Amino acid sequence: MLTGTDKLLESGCDVEKKEKLCRSRGGESCAFDGAMIVLQPIADTAHLVHGPIACCGNTWEGRGTLSSRGDLFKLGFTTDIDEIDIVYGSESRLFNAIVQTYRSVHPKAIFVYSTCVSGLIGEDLDAICRKAEDACGIRVIPVNAPGFVGPKNLGNRIAGEVLLDSVIGTGEPPDNLLAKGGFINLIGEYNIAGDLWLIEPALRKAGIRIMSRITGDATFEEITYAHRADLNVVVCSRALVNVAKEMERKYGIPYVEVSFFGKTEMAKALRGIGNGFSRSGRLSGLSDFDLKQKIDEVIESEEARIDEKLKKYAHLRGMKAVLYTGGVKSWSFISALQDLGIEIVAVGTKKSTVEDEEKMKAILG
């Protein structure tokens, strides 16, 4: 049987190098920040940080994620605990803060985050959240990812487990949505600077519909019925691959991993999703042949449009570049720059998994 730790470490990197999921190469934030990065884009929920105010400040508005579902996620909520709370405990303060948050902004749900200080003094987040749930009548969900347990990547995974344990599978989609079929979940796309709003129209044109966005531009409700999708599409490195793997085990939903960054990767992603539907046999609405034909048509028309726009960058062809980036960007940037005819002469990376590094090597040859 898989333990919680196994699930967190599984496929974070090559199995032989799983300890590297927790490696930090400097310049990387903590597990608490990693958990908030994943959950905070759920825009109709409140995110309450149980810790000193600096933890809330550390994560607030750091990512540039955007949403069309309201701006509640832009507010920072914290218990702002201090020395007295450390000595005497602050569970009643946390309970009152949850109730006050509920009464002030009426969120769809409240995520409550532990931090180094509340974790070290042993605050029982689970018990307080259960009590607050009864008092408020909405979901109050503990996120036990204090900063000291590891780096950002581990926090991403813990947040994924929180979604699996407490959100996904707790709701049902409207009947008219379910009847259409042929839906994907987009996992690990956070709509940073609105990138989802460029991707989603292209997917729609190709006949691919999104059931749940996990979590950029998402509502809490749509994530509750993510288990009804036909295919999971994992974006952004392998930070949330644990969610896709567990949903395959639990609900039989297959998954594909893609990047939408750049012309070549976008075309690969669309074809990968088409193949994923074929393999799953769960496609409805369009036949396998029609979907693939539609995807090819979209790629052809979008590439013609992009080529036209890229003409003004033709002078970059033949130039050399050194890249220093991280995560999925470590290899998707290579591909995007190669689309422009730029030669990559050296690459540095941080926060990348071993698989990311392998992809970098494969693209560079």
Ligand code: SF4
């Ligand atoms: S949780 Fe810990 S490491 Fe993270 S911001 Fe707070 S004090 Fe710093």
